[in-house]
Amino acid sequence: MIELVEKQSSIKLLEGEQRIIVENSLAKSTSVEVMPNSSLVHYRLNKGNDNKLSVKVHENASYKLITLQIGNGTLDIDVSLEGAKAYCQSDIAYALNKEDKMTIVSNFVHNANETTSNQLIKGVASGNSYATFEGKILIPYDKKKVEGNQQHRALLLSKSATVKAVPALEIYADDVKCSHGSAIGNLNQEQIYYLQTRGISKEEAYKILTSAFLREVTDGIDAEDLRTSFEKEIAECLLLNV
Amino acid sequence: MSALLEVKNLCVNAEDKQILNGLSLSINPGEIHVIVGPNGAGKSTLSNVICGDPRYQVTSGSITFKGEDLLKQNVDERARNGIFLSFQSPVEIPGISMSTLMKYALNSHRKAKGLPELDAVSFSKLIRECAKKFEITNEMLKRPVNVGFSGGEKKRLESFQMAVLEPSFCILDEMDSGMDVDAVKIAANGVNLMRSPERSFLIISHNNDFLYEQIKPDVVHVLVSGNIVETSDASLLIDIKNNGFSRFLNKGMN
Ligand SMILES: Nc1ncnc2c1ncn2[C@@H]1O[C@H](COP(=O)(O)OP(=O)(O)O)[C@@H](O)[C@H]1O
Ligand SMILES: [Mg+2]
Numbered sequence: 001m002i003e004l005v006e007k008q009s010s011i012k013l014l015e016g017e018q019r020i021i022v023e024n025s026l027a028k029s030t031s032v033e034v035m036p037n038s039s040l041v042h043y044r045l046n047k048g049n050d051n052k053l054s055v056k057v058h059e060n061a062s063y064k065l066i067t068l069q070i071g072n073g074t075l076d077i078d079v080s081l082e083g084a085k086a087y088c089q090s091d092i093a094y095a096l097n098k099e100d101k102m103t104i105v106s107n108f109v110h111n112a113n114e115t116t117s118n119q120l121i122k123g124v125a126s127g128n129s130y131a132t133f134e135g136k137i138l139i140p141y142d143k144k145k146v147e148g149n150q151q152h153r154a155l156l157l158s159k160s161a162t163v164k165a166v167p168a169l170e171i172y173a174d175d176v177k178c179s180h181g182s183a184i185g186n187l188n189q190e191q192i193y194y195l196q197t198r199g200i201s202k203e204e205a206y207k208i209l210t211s212a213f214l215r216e217v218t219d220g221i222d223a224e225d226l227r228t229s230f231e232k233e234i235a236e237c238l239l240l241n242v
Numbered sequence: 243m244s245a246l247l248e249v250k251n252l253c254v255n256a257e258d259k260q261i262l263n264g265l266s267l268s269i270n271p272g273e274i275h276v277i278v279g280p281n282g283a284g285k286s287t288l289s290n291v292i293c294g295d296p297r298y299q300v301t302s303g304s305i306t307f308k309g310e311d312l313l314k315q316n317v318d319e320r321a322r323n324g325i326f327l328s329f330q331s332p333v334e335i336p337g338i339s340m341s342t343l344m345k346y347a348l349n350s351h352r353k354a355k356g357l358p359e360l361d362a363v364s365f366s367k368l369i370r371e372c373a374k375k376f377e378i379t380n381e382m383l384k385r386p387v388n389v390g391f392s393g394g395e396k397k398r399l400e401s402f403q404m405a406v407l408e409p410s411f412c413i414l415d416e417m418d419s420g421m422d423v424d425a426v427k428i429a430a431n432g433v434n435l436m437r438s439p440e441r442s443f444l445i446i447s448h449n450n451d452f453l454y455e456q457i458k459p460d461v462v463h464v465l466v467s468g469n470i471v472e473t474s475d476a477s478l479l480i481d482i483k484n485n486g487f488s489r490f491l492n493k494g495m496n
Contacts, residue, residue, distance in 0.1 A: 189296070190333045196317035197293050197327050198347035198403065199354070205318075208346060212337025219337075 013040045021226055027051065034061040036083060043221055045070070045233065052076040059083025059112070066220050068230050069094040069102060069123075070237050077106040081115035092121045093217035093230075095237040096129035096161070103132045110139045110146045119150040122217050124210055125161035126238055134166045137180070141172035150180040155187065155213050157206075157238070207240045244309065246271045246442050247292070247411055252303035254284075254291050254468075261287045263468040264303065269411075269461075272439040276453050277446050278479070279465035280487050285446045286330050288465070289415045292444075293327050294320050307411070322354040326409035328400035330416045330446075335387035340399060341369060343387050344406050351407060372405040375432050393420025401432045412436070413444045418452050430456035450483040464490050 011020060012033045022044035029052040034040045039062040047070040057063045060083065069075050069092060079088050088108070096102055108117045117137070125131050137148040154163040165182040187209050195205035214234055221227040234240070247269040254262035261284045269275050277285050291298050292305060294317040305312040312320060335343070348368075349359045360368070373383060376398045388396055397417050404412055414433070418426045430452060433443065447453050453462075454476055462479055464472040464487070471490050472478065 188333075191335050193295060193317060194329070194333045194335065195343070195346075197321050197329075198343065199318055199321040199350040199407065200346050201318050201350065202316070204346065204350070208338060209335070212335065215337040 011040075011042075013038045017041075019043070019223075021223065029054070032056070032063070034058060034063045034086075036060055038062075040064070043067070043223070043226055045230065046073060046075055047233070048072050050074045050076075053078070055079045055088070057081050057083070057086040057088055060085045062087040063089075065090045065092075066217060067092050068218070068233060069104065070233050071096065071100045072102060074103045074105070077104070078109075079107070079117065080109040080111055081117065082111050084112045084114050086112060086115045088117045090117070090119045091217045091220055092119075092123075093214045093234070094121075094123035094131065095214065095234045096123070096125045096127070096131055097237050097239070098127040098129065100127070100129040101131075102129070104134070106133075106135045106150075108135075108137045108148060108150075110137070110143055110148060113143055114145045115143075116147040117149070120217060121150075121152040122214055123152075123154045123163065124157060124214060124234075124238060125154060125163050126157035128158075128160045130161070131163045132166070133164070133182075134168070135180070136168040136170065137178065138170045139173045139176055139178070143173045144175040146173060146175070147177040148180075149178070152180075152182040153213075154182075154184045155210065156184065157187075157210065210238060211235065211240055245269060245306075246273075246308065247444075248304075248306040249288075249292075250304045250306075252288075252291070252305065253301045254287060255299045255301055256287070256297055260301075261298070261468050262291070265465075265469055266303075267463065267470060269442050269444065271410075271442055272437075273461060274437070274443045274445065274457060274459040275461045275463065276457070276459040276476075276479070277444065277463045277465050277470075278448070278450070278453075278482060278487075280491075283465045284468045285465055286415055287468075289327055289330075289413045289444070289446065292320075292413060293317060293325060318350070321407075321409075322351055324410035326404050326407055326412050328397070328404060328412070328414045328417050330419075332388045332396050332400055334389045336389055338387055339384050340387055340402075341383040344369060344403065347403070347407060368406065372402055375405055375435060376402045377428055378402050394422060394425045397421055398425065398428065401429055405432065405436065408436075410440060411442050411444070413446075415446045416448070417445070418447050418449050426452055427456070433457060450479045454479045454483075466490050 010031045014035050015038050017039045019041040032055045034057045036059040041064045044067045050073050123131055133152050135150050139146050152165050163184045167180045192205045218227055218230045245268045249267040252262050252265045417429055459476050462474055463470045
């Protein structure tokens, strides 16, 4: 695998496998095109920035995105699966605190047969922060054997934090498998109690469970340095390691 | 000898329903006590109340542990003072591994004692030694806490945590249920290895043979409808095995 840094705002992968790591995306818009039979892994951090990410995945190609969204900003993701057997996995973790306002808009279009998309969006909102997630999956009427999954889960760490989720499925075809779900909740009291019975303080139990919650996304990063730095960003934002 | 744990006239509610009705119990250092009783009698409630589970309200009575008022301490303080519960149904915690949990737990205990954090080498040595006692594999320690384990494996992992944390008072709530014969032997063996003149146990089980033959408790209590209705020596287990609970059932009603 080759590692590149997303300097330019346009990435086109013609063949083979590649991994692109973006420490902090400063581009206003990024376009990605994954050509037939190639596969791209894309890790990015988006911190206090507005960004539009447009992705085209061609026949038999695969695109895997793991992105961490920290603080203020809007993340706009458009993915279109353009060729048969195109695959996209998009995992997003977000962490907000204080007066942060963040919006994620995702728009997945299945423009070919036998295409699959999996989305996992997990977020933690603390302080007075406000998060909005709008996720749309569109499957046109003549497409066959299409699968689209979208799961959004959020954890509210304070009473004045808000998370709004607006999932939208527009499915006009019959031969599809689609699932979506959104759950917004608080830390699990039974888990906190269990950790406390092992001698861990309540405050520390909160921190452990909060980082565990987002780890489902960050654990997918197979570059240890980057995974550690993402976990650090999360801990700093949520004041998890004071 | 002063008792390690002293429960006096304990009344406990959950969701406005009274579950324990004036229960008293005294356990000396080094003793193994067993509580038996029908389902729904309040055995797990008692275990969790001793640990400070916020779902339960103590409406009257007292619990003293090592001479101190236990009810004034929060859950983690009680644990650091030496109370350990092996849960009847341990909760799943995705995203954190058993070995990470033990690192946090052990360091919390050490910090409270004014000791430095354990270095990585000593920690993994300790974990390995305890894991061996309960036939816990390395792979099991790397998996998320209680996620995807069989009933018996979960109970073995509870015993493993007990061995790591070396509590002075161990509550084992149906530690042996969901275990096959061999696993029960491993668990009993673990308890017997941990037996010491300073460490006491409160064991809840429905398996009288396991208790009588492999644990050999000092005291046996029968808990019915939120109260202890009979206290005797281990021979009571054989009596109950042969005759069931029926002769105690009307005693609990008040
Ligand atoms: N958190 C709770 N909220 C409401 N009722 C409870 C709660 N915990 C236990 N109970 C009730 O108290 C009684 C005793 O339960 P439990 O202590 O689990 O019994 P045992 O362990 O002896 O089988 C049961 O009737 C049970 O339904
Ligand atoms: Mg029970």
